Each structure stands twice: as C-alpha cells, then as structure tokens.
Amino acid sequence: MPNLIQKLSRGATLRQLEILAVVYRLGSIKAASEALHLTQPTVSMQLKKLGDASGMPLYQIMGRKLVFTDSGREIALSATRIFGELSALDMRLSEFRGLRAGALRLSVVTTSKYFIPHMLGPFCERYPGIDIQLNVGNRQQIIDRLEAGDEDFYVFSHPPENIDTVSTRFLVNPLVVIAPESHPLAGERSVSLVQLAREPFLMREPGSGTRYAIEQFLHRHDLRLNVKMTIQSNEAIKHAVMSGLGVSILSAHTLTFGGNAGLVELQVEKMPITTSWHMVWPKSKTLSPIADRFLQYVHNEGRRLIEGEFKRVGFETREL
Known part of the structure; x- marks a missing residue:
C-alpha cells in the first residue's frame, strides 16, 4: 500500500501545497484567492485535487466557516x-549571487509606517533586485502574523512578552x-501634568502600542x-486635534514624516514619553542573508537617516 509521500508525489504539486x-x-x-490572484473555483479545485492525491479530506464547510480536518491541518503545517x-x-x-535576488518580508505596526519606508528607500537602491514585501496592521494583527512566522521581521514599539522571540532595539520613539x-x-x-489632565483628550484605541505606553506613563x-x-x-487624531476637539499624545515619527501643519507640541513636564522601536523575529527562525544584511543596515545607516530627519525638524533623540 503506498504511503503518503508516494500518494502526494503521484498527484500533488507544489502549487497545490502553496494554495493549501x-x-x-x-x-x-x-481571502486566499484574493492573495493568490486566483478565482475561488480555481482554489477549491486545486484543494480537491490535493485531497484526492492524499486520500484524505482536507477540510469541511460547517455553516459558512471553513474547518480543517486533522489531516488537512498537518499537511498545511x-x-x-x-x-x-x-x-x-x-x-x-x-548570498552567493551578491544579494541580487530574493525577498525581504516585513510586518509593521501602523505608527512605524511613517518612517520604515524612508529606511527601505536607500536599502532598495543598494540592492535593486530584492523584492520588498511590507505589511501594515494594528498591534494585534502584527502579533497574529508574528505567531504565524511568515515574515523576516516584525516592528513593534512594545514587543509581545508571551511569544518566544528575539528582539533588538534600533530607534527611539x-x-x-x-x-x-x-x-x-x-x-x-512648561505645562504641568495637572493642566494636561484637565484638557479634553483624544486617545488611541485599546491594544495600540501608543495607548499602552500612555497607560504605563x-x-x-x-x-x-x-x-x-x-x-x-x-x-x-491629528485632524481631530487641528479641529479643536482636544489634545493628544502621538509618536514624534507621526509628525516628522506624516506632516505637522496646524499642530504644535505642548511643553509638558516629564514629557516626552520615550519608548523604543524594536525589530522582532521568532527565536526558532534563522535570519536569511538578506534579512541579516537589512538588520545591520537598520542599526547603522537606516538609524542615522531617521535621526537626522528628526533633528532637522527639531526633535532630539537619545542614544539607546
């Protein structure tokens, strides 16, 4: 009787495994058909062929929800x-081709989207053959992606503590x-904290890194x-502040790279709240040559680039 490897080698393709x-x-x-630029019937047909090749059902449709079988989950993993x-x-x-090809995959929280592209620009010029894939989401979405472990790096201001990761600080926030x-x-x-507490305040949503830092403060x-x-x-938030609805606390990166017309920084005692940006990746994951080169770049030229822009608009940064 043929084993699973023999069954799959006769009827399955790498493309079908990728779709799964x-x-x-x-x-x-x-969602998979949109990500793969395929029609839903095509995705369903390829999964059926893969299921036939394995000799076991891969999933079931329960109500309107797709539920993987135990065998389907194991094959997908x-x-x-x-x-x-x-x-x-x-x-x-x-690496042997001199970093002339390959991909660098990043998932970043929303606030870091203001400066990460400015870091990526010179790196892409240096290595034009590298494909950059950048995903932006809220903190919980990036944590979910970190747990899946598909990207090379995940950028947080406050890395999750309950996931086994490697984390390195590269920029003040x-x-x-x-x-x-x-x-x-x-x-x-000089504005006192008591004065600040009296002002109508506009807060980021629960789960955001900015709100987490504010609540700790x-x-x-x-x-x-x-x-x-x-x-x-x-x-x-910036537009709501400009409209006179209240004051707020945001990352200086939001103002440096996202525009600050119509806004001023209040000189509040014990402010700013100084946090740090971190590059994070799963501890079990070995960095690729491209990822390793990008990490070195971020800690050197990339960091100096962002700090230079900070100083140009009037913000001072501290050494990590």
Missing part, C-alpha cells in the same frame, strides 16, 4: 514549513503632546486623563 498553506494561514478560500525551507534556501543562494496652534497652552514654556504618575474620544487612526 495560504488558505490555512488566511482562514478562507475567498508541513507545506508551510516546506515553503519556509525553500525560501530560506533561496535566500542563502542569493518619543511620544509628544500635540495641540492645535491656537490652543491657550501653545505658548507656555499614567500609572507611574498616578494620573487620569479627561478622555473624550477614542480614535483608531493617527491621521484621524
């Missing part, structure tokens, strides 16, 4: 590992108080803010 891995990661045929090894092999070979230019406190040389200083509105977007 993507469906498993994204959780639905629709194995397929994910296979493509991870193939990607690592391609990266290792690219000052959080500053912003207000509209016409605000009564805009001309003050409030706890340390036994302070409560007058939160009037919770907003999920840095850009929406």
Whole structure:
C-alpha cells in the first residue's frame, strides 16, 4: 500500500501545497484567492485535487466557516514549513549571487509606517533586485502574523512578552503632546501634568502600542486623563486635534514624516514619553542573508537617516 509521500508525489504539486498553506494561514478560500490572484473555483479545485492525491479530506464547510480536518491541518503545517525551507534556501543562494535576488518580508505596526519606508528607500537602491514585501496592521494583527512566522521581521514599539522571540532595539520613539496652534497652552514654556489632565483628550484605541505606553506613563504618575474620544487612526487624531476637539499624545515619527501643519507640541513636564522601536523575529527562525544584511543596515545607516530627519525638524533623540 503506498504511503503518503508516494500518494502526494503521484498527484500533488507544489502549487497545490502553496494554495493549501495560504488558505490555512488566511482562514478562507475567498481571502486566499484574493492573495493568490486566483478565482475561488480555481482554489477549491486545486484543494480537491490535493485531497484526492492524499486520500484524505482536507477540510469541511460547517455553516459558512471553513474547518480543517486533522489531516488537512498537518499537511498545511508541513507545506508551510516546506515553503519556509525553500525560501530560506533561496535566500542563502542569493548570498552567493551578491544579494541580487530574493525577498525581504516585513510586518509593521501602523505608527512605524511613517518612517520604515524612508529606511527601505536607500536599502532598495543598494540592492535593486530584492523584492520588498511590507505589511501594515494594528498591534494585534502584527502579533497574529508574528505567531504565524511568515515574515523576516516584525516592528513593534512594545514587543509581545508571551511569544518566544528575539528582539533588538534600533530607534527611539518619543511620544509628544500635540495641540492645535491656537490652543491657550501653545505658548507656555512648561505645562504641568495637572493642566494636561484637565484638557479634553483624544486617545488611541485599546491594544495600540501608543495607548499602552500612555497607560504605563499614567500609572507611574498616578494620573487620569479627561478622555473624550477614542480614535483608531493617527491621521484621524491629528485632524481631530487641528479641529479643536482636544489634545493628544502621538509618536514624534507621526509628525516628522506624516506632516505637522496646524499642530504644535505642548511643553509638558516629564514629557516626552520615550519608548523604543524594536525589530522582532521568532527565536526558532534563522535570519536569511538578506534579512541579516537589512538588520545591520537598520542599526547603522537606516538609524542615522531617521535621526537626522528628526533633528532637522527639531526633535532630539537619545542614544539607546
């Protein structure tokens, strides 16, 4: 009786295994078809062929939800590992080609999207043959992607503590108080925390790294803010502040690279809140030659580039 390897080698293809891995990661045929630029019937047909080749059903449709069988889950996880090894092999070979080919995959939290592209620009010029894949999401979405482990690096201001990872700090992340230019406190040389607490405050949503840092700061200083509105977007917060709806605390990167017209930084005591940006990757993952080269670049030229822009617009950075 043929074993599973013999069955798959006779009827399965790498493309079918790739489709299965993507469906498993994204959780639905629709999402996988969009990611792979295939039609849903094509994805379903390829999965059926793979199931026939393995001799076991891969998934069931329960209600409107796709549920993997135990055998389908094991094949999908194995397929994910296979493509991870193939990607690592391609990266290792690219080292022999002088980093003229390959891919660098990044998943970053939303606030870091303001400066990460500025770091990527010179790196891409130096290695034009490298394919850059950049995914942006909120903190929880990036944690989910970190648990899947598909990318080379994940950028956080506050890395998750319950996942076995390697984390390296590469840039400071000052959080500053912003207000509209016409605000009564805009001309003050020193604003107390008590004064700040009286102001209508616009807060980032629960789970965001910025909110996490603010809540830690409030706890340390036994302070409560007058939160009037919770907003999920840095850009929406900036426009709400400009409209006079309140003051807020945002990363200085949001203002340096995202624009600060109509806004001023209030000189609040014990501010800014200084956190750090971290490059994070699973401890079990070996960095590819391209990823290793990018990490070196980030800690040297990339960091100096961002700090230079900071100083140009008036923000000072501290050594890590």
